[in-house]
Amino acid sequence: MQQDAIIIGGGFAGLSAAYILARARRHVTIIDSGTPRNRFAAHSHGVLGLDGKSGLEILTDARAQLAAYPTVTFVEGEADAAEGVLDDFHVSVAGHGSIAARRLLLASGVEDRLPDIPGLSERWGKTVLHCPYCHGYEIGGGPIGVLATQPMSAHQAAVVADWGDVTLFTNGMPEPDEETLAxxxxxxxxxxxxxxxxxxxxxxxxxxxxxxxxxTFDVKALFVAAELHMRGTIAESLGCALQETPAGKILTTDAVKATSVAGVYAAGDNARAFGNITLVSADGVMAGLGIHQSLMFASHS
Known part of the structure; x- marks a missing residue:
């Protein structure tokens, strides 16, 4: 049976889009590998009504609630390839064959690639952090480090300074210009x-x-702007346009999260320069609305 939409990625953006479509009684298949970007963090903060709850726990609850909708199907695994055109897309999943759908949502997120410094990656999400709004309050003030990885790291250090006494480790990056130094x-x-x-x-x-x-310098936490890399090659193979950001490439989308390829939408960390649970969830909602309206007003819907 051809689905109304296939959602590649069952994180916050993908599940939020699925809610919109499920409640519109549209048939949706969610393909997910079970490796959300924030799995390294024990707790999520700044999420309205869910402060301190782990991201994995929030996603587990959301999946259970979505499973109650009869038009939603979950497929565990990685989407290997996708091809097709508007109203006729096909996605291949190892062990599950090919799934057909009229619309496609790319919500598989990004990978955080850290500098190759011993001791850094194993502390990621614990004391090596990326977002002061997510984790800064729990540090409790005191000495905090920021590791320069890009020109915007100086701006990151200026922001983090609201949460403690910041040292910016330039780590071989050029010295900031006079305005930034000021x-x-x-x-x-x-x-x-x-x-x-x-x-x-x-x-x-x-x-x-x-x-x-x-x-040597002792700090309570170290903030790092990781380099972002989109997961997989499906967006590239479909021909979706990309745009550069200081942290890496993301998919170009319009106001309803449509990409440059007709019928293909994108939401979440792979389609926005800055994200947290709330923002990428909102992205997913907008994508769900965009997909539904596209289906609803199609001439043969």
Whole structure:
């Protein structure tokens, strides 16, 4: 049976879109590998009514609620390939064959690629963090580090300064321009040149940032702007237009989350420069509305 929509990715964006379509009694298949981007964090914060609940727990509850809708089907696995045109898309999933649908939503998110510094990746989501709005309050003030990975890292350090005493580790990045240096000074951010060689465990459960010159600095947390990489190659194979952001490429979408390819939509971290649970969920809602209206007003709907 041809579905109204296939949603690749069962995270916050994909499930939010599925809710809209399910409640419009449209037939939806959600393909999900069970590896959401925020799985490394034990708790989610700043989510209205759900503060402190883990992202995985929120997703589990959402899936259970969606499963009650008779037009929703879940497929566990990775979408290997997708092809087709408006009203006739086909997605291949290992072990499940090919699934047909009239519309396609790309909501598989992104991967965070961290600098290759020993001790960094194993602390990701715990004391190595990406978003002060998500995790800054729990740090409780005190010394905080920001690791420069791109020109916008200086701006990140200026923002993080509301949550503690910030040191910006330039890690080989060029020194900021005069205007940015003035901003860092106003925000009481300390600039620390030198290349970071390793992240270690310091005293009192703090992180120890060790430079190649042997100097060490203990901080309560280290913020890093990871490089974003879209998962898989389906968007590329379909010919969807991309746009550059300071953190990496994302899919280009319009106000209702339609991509440059007719019938293909995108929502969530792969289609916005900055995201959290609330924002990507809203993205999914808009994509669901866009897909439904597209189906509803199609001449042969």
């Amino acid at each position: 901003l860092l000074e106003r925000r009481n951010v300390t600039l620390q040149p030198g290349t970071v060689s390793i992240i270690e465990t310091g005293t009192c459960d703090m992180l120890r940032v060790r430079l190649e010159n042997g100097r």
